[in-house]
Amino acid sequence: MSELPLKNLRDVSERYLSEWVAPGNAGCPACGAVLAVRLAMKVLGENTWGVMTTGCMAVNYTVPGTGTARTPWIHPLFGNAPALGSGLAIALDRRNLQDDINLLIVGGDGATADIGFQVLSAAIQRQHRFIYLCYDNQGYMNTGGQSSGTTELNAVTKTSPFGSITEPKRLSEIFMNHQLKYLATANIGYPVDFMNKVLKAKQEDGPSYIQISTPCIPSWGVESAQMIKVAKKAVTTGYEILYEYSHEDITLSNPSRKFRNKSKRDPLIEYFELQKRFSHIINDDQALSLMEKRVDDNWERIGF
Numbered sequence: 001m002s003e004l005p006l007k008n009l010r011d012v013s014e015r016y017l018s019e020w021v022a023p024g025n026a027g028c029p030a031c032g033a034v035l036a037v038r039l040a041m042k043v044l045g046e047n048t049w050g051v052m053t054t055g056c057m058a059v060n061y062t063v064p065g066t067g068t069a070r071t072p073w074i075h076p077l078f079g080n081a082p083a084l085g086s087g088l089a090i091a092l093d094r095r096n097l098q099d100d101i102n103l104l105i106v107g108g109d110g111a112t113a114d115i116g117f118q119v120l121s122a123a124i125q126r127q128h129r130f131i132y133l134c135y136d137n138q139g140y141m142n143t144g145g146q147s148s149g150t151t152e153l154n155a156v157t158k159t160s161p162f163g164s165i166t167e168p169k170r171l172s173e174i175f176m177n178h179q180l181k182y183l184a185t186a187n188i189g190y191p192v193d194f195m196n197k198v199l200k201a202k203q204e205d206g207p208s209y210i211q212i213s214t215p216c217i218p219s220w221g222v223e224s225a226q227m228i229k230v231a232k233k234a235v236t237t238g239y240e241i242l243y244e245y246s247h248e249d250i251t252l253s254n255p256s257r258k259f260r261n262k263s264k265r266d267p268l269i270e271y272f273e274l275q276k277r278f279s280h281i282i283n284d285d286q287a288l289s290l291m292e293k294r295v296d297d298n299w300e301r302i303g304f
């Protein structure tokens with residue numbers, strides 16, 4: 001069944017009254033990822049089974065006694081959530097329930113880019129029907145904030161105390177080169193855009209991948225009250241491009257549309273100066289101009 005796109009947050013509150021995760025989870029106040037999972041569940045609804053990779057969201061949403069999910073969720077080993085999800089997809093298929101139950105696999109960036117990478121790649125290749133939601137906080141946050149495959153260049157982490165020296169993997173582009181039915185990048189600062197992407201993924205008869213940027217309060221060194229502001233700055237500076245990829249077509253998403261025009265973007269430094277992990281580059285013109293060049297290169301490479 002096709003669901004009309006959501007127009008705004010009022011529309012969300014009128015159409016999706018129920019919450020499918022209980023309040024009182026163990027996440028840090030204003031954790032971007034906690035909000036992302038809650039919003040995805042809100043639009044996916046009661047008939048959703050979840051599989052969680054090991055990480056902050058597994059702790060927050062699958063540990064009894066905290067704010068757990070209100071639908072069936074499984075927390076397997078760190079790296080094998082897409083394999084377990086594949087088994088569930090086959091079971092649903094055999095029972096002819098594939099249109100009745102949404103299968104949501106939630107993975108952190110560490111699980112997706114590194115430890116479960118190969119397992120996810122194979123599950124997509126097999127064309128199982130699932131939505132894979134990668135919440136990208138650019139680090140192994142549940143174990144204290146070590147670098148992951150998506151950690152940004154220059155970001156200070158527990159394993160890069162002077163700033164990361166490696167380029168992050170371009171994860172969404174890697175999966176764009178798999179046989180996905182639908183892929184989208186999202187940002188927690190734009191919740192309606194994100195929920196519409198989840199609704200689109202739900203309708204696909206095959207694997208979908210959504211990657212959402214979710215600031216981590218302690219490891220990025222941001223105030224809880226600034227979480228949404230930081231998230232949005234990634235988009236308004238052009239640092240992050242929100243797009244959808246489906247049937248070989250890439251479409252720029254509404255929140256990013258205006259920033260195709262470079263003159264409309266906020267200065268990139270406004271994104272970095274809100275985060276303590278980048279405080280050492282704020283006065284480093286060479287580092288900042290390299291970061292600016294990478295933003296321009298990203299827009300050009302993705303093709304907008």
Ligand SMILES: Cc1ncc(C[n+]2csc(CCOP(=O)(O)OP(=O)(O)O)c2C)c(N)n1
Pocket residue numbers: 053054055056057078079107108109110111112115137139140141142143148
């Ligand atoms: C095979 C394996 N390696 C390492 C760990 C330790 N570990 C647990 S959670 C975690 C971090 C996960 O990072 P990510 O997937 O990005 O999720 P986040 O913690 O950021 O939510 C690590 C390294 C583990 N549980 N299993």
Ligand code: SF4
Pocket residue numbers: 026027028030031032033034056137141142215216217218219
């Ligand atoms: S450490 Fe970061 S990702 Fe984990 S719950 Fe706190 S804010 Fe969220």
Ligand SMILES: [Mg+2]
Pocket residue numbers: 055108109110135136137138139140141148
């Ligand atoms: Mg992470």
